[in-house]
Amino acid sequence: MFEKIRSRLLLSYLLVLASILSIFAIGVRLIFARSLTDQLTEKLTVLGEGASANTEWENGRIRFDTDFNVQTLIDNNQGLELFDTKGNTIIQQGRFVLAIPLSFSETVQLPTAKNRIQGITLPIIERENGKLIGYIRVSQSLDEIDETLNKFNLGLGSGILIALIFSGVGGVILTRLAMQPIEDSFKTLKQFTADASHEFRSPLMAIKSNLAVALKYPEGMRELDAEKFQAIASAANQMTQLTEDLLLLARTDKVASINKASVNLTVVLENLVQLYQSRAELKQINLKSQLTENINLVGDSNQLTRLFTNLIQNALHYTPSGGTVEITANRLVSYCIVSVRDTGVGIAPEQIKLIFERFWRADESRSYWNGGSGLGLAIAQTIAQNHGGSITVTSKLGVGSCFTVKLPDHFFKIS
Numbered sequence: 001m002f003e004k005i006r007s008r009l010l011l012s013y014l015l016v017l018a019s020i021l022s023i024f025a026i027g028v029r030l031i032f033a034r035s036l037t038d039q040l041t042e043k044l045t046v047l048g049e050g051a052s053a054n055t056e057w058e059n060g061r062i063r064f065d066t067d068f069n070v071q072t073l074i075d076n077n078q079g080l081e082l083f084d085t086k087g088n089t090i091i092q093q094g095r096f097v098l099a100i101p102l103s104f105s106e107t108v109q110l111p112t113a114k115n116r117i118q119g120i121t122l123p124i125i126e127r128e129n130g131k132l133i134g135y136i137r138v139s140q141s142l143d144e145i146d147e148t149l150n151k152f153n154l155g156l157g158s159g160i161l162i163a164l165i166f167s168g169v170g171g172v173i174l175t176r177l178a179m180q181p182i183e184d185s186f187k188t189l190k191q192f193t194a195d196a197s198h199e200f201r202s203p204l205m206a207i208k209s210n211l212a213v214a215l216k217y218p219e220g221m222r223e224l225d226a227e228k229f230q231a232i233a234s235a236a237n238q239m240t241q242l243t244e245d246l247l248l249l250a251r252t253d254k255v256a257s258i259n260k261a262s263v264n265l266t267v268v269l270e271n272l273v274q275l276y277q278s279r280a281e282l283k284q285i286n287l288k289s290q291l292t293e294n295i296n297l298v299g300d301s302n303q304l305t306r307l308f309t310n311l312i313q314n315a316l317h318y319t320p321s322g323g324t325v326e327i328t329a330n331r332l333v334s335y336c337i338v339s340v341r342d343t344g345v346g347i348a349p350e351q352i353k354l355i356f357e358r359f360w361r362a363d364e365s366r367s368y369w370n371g372g373s374g375l376g377l378a379i380a381q382t383i384a385q386n387h388g389g390s391i392t393v394t395s396k397l398g399v400g401s402c403f404t405v406k407l408p409d410h411f412f413k414i415s
Contacts, residue, residue, distance in 0.1 A: 002183050006175045013171045014164060021160045032152060036145045040118060044078075048122040048138040051080055057126045057133045062090060077141035079119075084134045096141045116142040200243045207236050246375070259302070265295040265336055265407075268305055269329055276312055284321040291329045295336050297409035299387045304407075307383040310376035311340040311403050318344035318401070334409055335389075341402040347395040355393065356381045380405075 056063045062084060073080060079097030082090040087102035098119040119139030126133050211233045218226050273289045280287035308327075315325045323343040330337050347355060356377050377391075380403075384391045388408045395401035 002179055002186075006172075006179055009175045009178070010168070010171045013175070014168055017167055018160075018164060021163060025156050025160055029149075029153065029156065033145075033149055036148060037118070040140060040142075040145060041120060044118070044120040044138045044140060045122070047078070047080075048120060048136050051138065052122055052124045052136045055082070055124050055134070055136070057131070062124070062134045077143065079117075079139045081137040081139075082134060083137065085132060087135070090134070094139075096139055098137065098139050102135060102137065116146065118142055200239070204236060204240050204243060208233070208240065211236060259300045260298055261301060263297055263299050263301045263304060265297055265304065265338070266291050266293055266329060268301065269308060269327060269338065272305070272308055272312055273327060276316060280316060280325065283316065283319075285316060285319050286324040287316070287327075288324070289327040289329075291327070292331055295329055295331055295409075297336055297387075297407055299407070300383075303383045304387070307380045307405065308338065308340070310380045311405070314376055315340050315342035315344065315401070315403075318342065320344065323400075331409075336407045336409055338405045338407070339402055340405075341400065343400040346397040346399050347393070347401055348397055349395075352393055352395060356391070 062082065072078075073094035077096050079092070079094030081092050081097055083102045084090055089102075096115075096117050098117055103121060117139050119137050121135055121137045123132055124134045124136055125131070211229060214221070214229055215226070215233065221229070269289065269291055273287060277287055312325070312327070319325055319342045325340070325342045328339045328341070381391050384405055384407065389406050392404050392406075393401060394404075
């Protein structure tokens with residue numbers, strides 16, 4: 001039980017940490033990418049302003065007298081384009097130019113077949129009269145930025161992965177330390193429950209014995225006193241059942257308490273069906289079974305009998321007159337599958353996950369009946385788990401429920 005809780009705590013801790021680190025990483029990555037883009041934009045702006053400063057308006061035409069070396073543009077993965085006021089291309093230099101019509105947007109990015117290019121367009125203003133004489137567009141490949149971002153992503157991702165690994169190791173230690181006091185308290189509580197239940201046996205037995213003697217000779221008591229003694233006897237029986245259930249739970253919480261032997265599960269179920277047939281007929285319930293012959297497994301016959309007794313009693317109690325309770329048993333590879341299906345009141349979906357809790361009550365339709373302790377399903381689940389198996393339930397209100405027990409036939413080896 002505590003292993004599952006520790007696992008859930010550790011998983012929740014890692015999920016929260018991973019979410020925080022992912023959000024942080026995304027934020028850092030966006031800021032870093034924006035910073036690189038802004039630096040490139042500033043770099044292209046300086047390049048464009050330097051180029052536009054070397055243009056002149058001469059004889060109705062733009063004269064481009066720049067000192068820029070074309071090879072420098074090529075080496076820097078850059079390009080330069082000069083346009084007139086109508087957007088017609090006048091000059092193109094460099095390898096990485098935006099092969100698109102002039103866009104008057106200041107900054108533009110263009111994905112090409114092999115890489116991405118960013119360009120910036122600046123107006124060219126004549127120095128003498130401030131007249132617009134054309135446009136200049138400078139561009140640069142984003143390969144270098146993309147490579148830097150890929151390395152950054154790899155480093156950031158590796159850092160997060162390493163952080164999660166170290167956090168997982170630390171989380172295992174922390175969850176064990178955090179759960180240790182709870183586990184110790186739970187063990188103490190289980191031991192107290194077992195000791196208290198054992199000690200209750202003697203006084204309860206004395207009460208029941210004296211009540212049996214008193215009720216055997218009712219001649220010397222009033223009728224009202226006899227009714228009170230009957231009520232006391234009923235309460236004593238219920239306390240005895242509760243005590244036995246608590247003691248059984250305390251014992252079955254330990255796998256070592258199982259007596260390992262070969263068990264014919266088919267015979268166990270046939271005996272239970274025969275035992276509860278009269279109760280079913282009394283309540284006008286159709287109790288039927290479909291059992292595969294000779295389903296054998298290794299386990300504790302008494303505990304397995306108690307497991308299926310609790311499920312059958314539960315099904316009979318919550319099935320109204322005229323309903324059906326069906327028990328099926330089959331072998332699936334190395335597992336035994338037993339289902340107890342009823343046409344009873346059913347269980348609400350939000351309550352299914354709670355039904356195996358000790359002393360759990362739903363509404364009145366699923367509360368304890370007279371003589372019940374509220375521990376039947378908890379005991380059944382504990383026995384199944386101690387045999388390496390599990391119990392699952394499907395249910396629908398007003399239709400019925402189906403409890404399915406899955407038990408391995410090789411979980412224990414007979415010594």
